[in-house]
Amino acid sequence: MGNSDEKLEKLRSAVATLEQISEKEKSGFINLVSRYLSLGAEQIEWHKIQTPTDELLLPYDTLAPSPQDAEAIKKLLDKLVVLKLNGGLGTTMGCTGPKSVIEVRDGFTFLDLIVLQIEFLNKKYGCNVPLLLMNSFNTNEDTQKILEKYATSKIEILTFNQSKYPRLAVDDFLPLPCKGRTGKDGWYPPGHGDVYQCLVNSGKLDSLLSQGKEYVFIANSDNLGATVDLNILNHIIQNQNEVCVEVTPKTLADVKGGTLISYEGKIQLLEIAQVPDEYVSEFKSIQKFKIFNTNNLWLNLKAIKRLVEGEALKMEIIPNPKEVDGVKVLQLETAYGAAVKFFDNAIGINVPRSRFLPVKSTSDFLLVQSDLYTLVDGFVIRNKARVNPSNPSIELGPEFKKVGDFLPRFKSIPSIVEFDSLKVSGDVWFGSGVVLKGKVSITAKPGEIMEIPDGSSIDNKEINGPEDI
Template sequence: MATTTSDKISSLKSAVAGLNQISENEKNGFINLVSRYLSGEAQHVEWSKIQTPTDEVVVPYDSLAPLPDDSSEVKNLLDKLVVLKLNGGLGTTMGCTGPKSVIEVRDGLTFLDLIVIQIENLNNKYGSNVPLLLMNSFNTHDDTQKIVEKYTNSNVEIHTFNQSQYPRLVVDDFLPLPSKGQTGKDGWYPPGHGDVFPSLLNSGKLDALLSKGKEYVFVANSDNLGAIVDLKILNHLIQNKNEYCMEVTPKTLADVKGGTLISYEGRLLEIAQVPDEHVNEFKSIEKFKIFNTNNLWVNLKAVKRLVETDALKMEIIPNPKEVDGVKVLQLETAAGAAIRFFDKAIGNNVPRSRFLPVKATSDLLLVQSDLYTLQDGFVARNSARANPENPSIELGPEFKKVSNFLSRFKSIPSIIELDNLKVAGDVWFGAGITLKGKVSIVAKPGAKLEIPDGAVIANKEINGPEDL
């Protein structure tokens, strides 16, 4: 006899009740998520009804009012603000253990160092108290607690809290993996950054912030170096009583993965679930010209209202995995998809400089090079570069891990005039190298290729020492 959805849910409830590693809030949140998933309440978007949002809905950045000159008014704005960085990710894709935010990005400073320096400069300049919240996952919590101790004497209050810990679901019978003896970390997962809203409330942090007069939270990925506090956006939201703002930016061909904003039946939606037959159209830059940077500005009172009434039913993103040969499912949500539940939600079409994520060592090469400068914790584009686009960089597997990447460069080459770089094979770079135009450096299989100190390579293909 086939098991019904309600049978599955009641078996799941009794299995979850026995998991003593997680709180009642986490158990309830998890069962709620699975129940929604099993009931098939996935939102199907009718493709023909989709429209491109207008300027009222996606406000152009240039139309924002300038900031007040009076520094006491700026302080008033800052005193309403909290900065929250999503810090649940490990640096595994770049061959690192521990939180990704402690990878050194520039001049020996980590993502977290830069974030703290930026907020400290604001607090020092205006006499404000903007706190920094880090949302960790169970994967990054212990390490982060140790790391933040080094900021004890900085002028930034740092608070940490954990996002939910949910059990992975075994696909065959929809029971939690930990209830089958998988008691290690592999039995669990953090359910995506959409979980930031309930976790903020459940941790007690939300009420503590509201009691201190905080009104808005600026949420961003800890690896996005462009996600710095922008008071023009905050000022606009306060003036116009917008409860939610998603920063979007013009899409390039490199951005096929990002979510986008659409207008749909008078609502603003982020497409988390595009019907399969429309995926290619969705990725094109003709129809959808902007994408979500995952820099979000959200009203704290609105978060409290929506979480307490269980109104945030974001699209569920099923993420299939395998643990020790067992097929499992992680159900996740994205914070951007919450946009349709907030009043007067808007997008803001921001300059591309506010989106500078470091997802791979090719991104690290960009931000460590002379293409960027570092000042007051801000990584800014070097004005000496004429081309508004960044060079496209493709590094072979030999460069994938941060440690290997760093050991293969005596110093990071000058790339101000570079358009395109491809490196593959056993390639080693000397110091003071300059790369210009289109450069391809591909070592022959089994051969070591060393680029000498001071080499200038412009519009060239190099496969061996004879090509230099």
């Protein structure tokens, strides 16, 4: 053990010299590292895993409907705060700046839609649901500038920052910024499990409690399905659940997503990182684990305060190895869903798939821009004309990966209400008014450009050249 004690002492004195972060961030970081050194990556005892019972995991359609009269709804909503995780950059989609400011549909960004939805509720019911954004040091400055445009809107927008921790050099276990790496790449935000501590550290939690707020709904800012649901809110208030996790049935596209299990009598989330290697294929099976975590969580604010102040939120640590200019580094992160097991009276609710509509890639982007959805008061509503309950699968080649490359390739987004799957590879360009049906695969040969003419209707076809259209 001596070795890791020495490592920690050396690290502690190095971290003490870092002037770019607060004392609270320093102690949070040292706590995380010392837990990691004493535990390593924790693995779960596979034989203890059970499927949650109906008391712990409720089907959405068994919830009692929320009260219908406006005054009772206002009372419910006045207890609520909406918190969106806004620390991510749009880099995977080739955008600079916060991901939440990518235009998703009809000129509106993710953030515009979130604001519109909450404004709609506040106006309709005369309530005051504030919006909180947890930014990271990567997104904070840009977000503050963007928020100026909502200055006159009927919604209180509050921001606070995720912690900033130093990346650790693997060879000597010292912080990169102590080795002359003082720029941004010496630091990282430690995963969204940090949200609870930061809510408390920033003073935001106490100020919300003093305004009579009781619950917070937390979701990723890029999940367009994560809207305020009155039935869920009503249920957890009536039943005094300190936490509720929204899960939804798993499809083959979701095999890597975390799932909800019963473990030693309590529900908890199981992420792929915690699964021993020999059980990974079982974890991915749709037969054994039929649901996955949408990352939509409802939590009691007083419970968060109690657990943070009691230092009880010891979530599993996810080691994330990276490389910065040839130097191997380690980032230790936690996920906020992993805190579920520390709350009392925790439940999961198996919600409709419509509450999980994330935009992680340009393929998702194509779905939400198409006629599969419409926009009403900031809510993205699925087209009733689509009979198939599941969304089409879309696989676009690397030419479409970045938003800036994706957009020019479509004169207009094709109609996809009646289609099942699309696979596009090569240099393909779409005209306007294209209709896709059934299963479609389009391949442009290397070095050739393939143009799909305006108004084409393609039904269950494999297209390898212009003559196939």
